[in-house]
Amino acid sequence: ESALTQSPGTLSLSPGERATLSCRASQSISSSYLAWYQQKPGQAPRLLIYGASSRATGIPDRFSGSGSGTDFTLTISRLEPEDFAVYYCQQSGNSLWTFGQGTKVEIK
């Protein structure tokens, strides 16, 4: 089982700034099996990125994903007010799908 560790725990930024979120796997995983989700308070998570770098339907191009092996990154190029939320990475490389503990992007 590959554990996922996200950093930082909280990212304090202003609208318009760039956000860089990290997800590190305890074992190498194929980039095909890494996804990112956004969760706002009181809402279900929403798929943003799958296959490490493919945007899900309807996701703005300010969201991008990259990485391979054990290190993956979600980048939000210019934060919009609606982007302040918690972000989770998730791996599907083995039978037990697991999530990172989340990174909260808050308004500075």
Place this chain on the structure above:
Amino acid sequence: QVQLQESGPGLVKPSETLSLTCAVSLHSISSTHSWGWIRQPPGKGLECIGSIYYTGTTYYNPSLKSRVTISVDTSKNQFSLKVRSVTAADTAVYYCARLGPNWIDPWGRGILVTVSS
């Protein structure tokens, strides 16, 4: 656009069985996807409980396997979750979702289940 909706009791007593159903609409449950349950304790992260394919093939999180059953009813286009012998640690928002080969989308809105006497 496929939609999922969880239903069931919001309060379950300790040692009893938690039972939830997920109704799938605008999409046949007998498709190439799997269907799963994920939970989130208040203020905490996400945990996959298990999944089922329309044929009935299941996968369970090993940490919960002894207490969990997931079943599917293709005639009603829905699938269900049972968690036996619940404790306060099972208090969480329970989500149902469609599982692709390497993604989870969409998710239901979630249902808060509290375990308390």
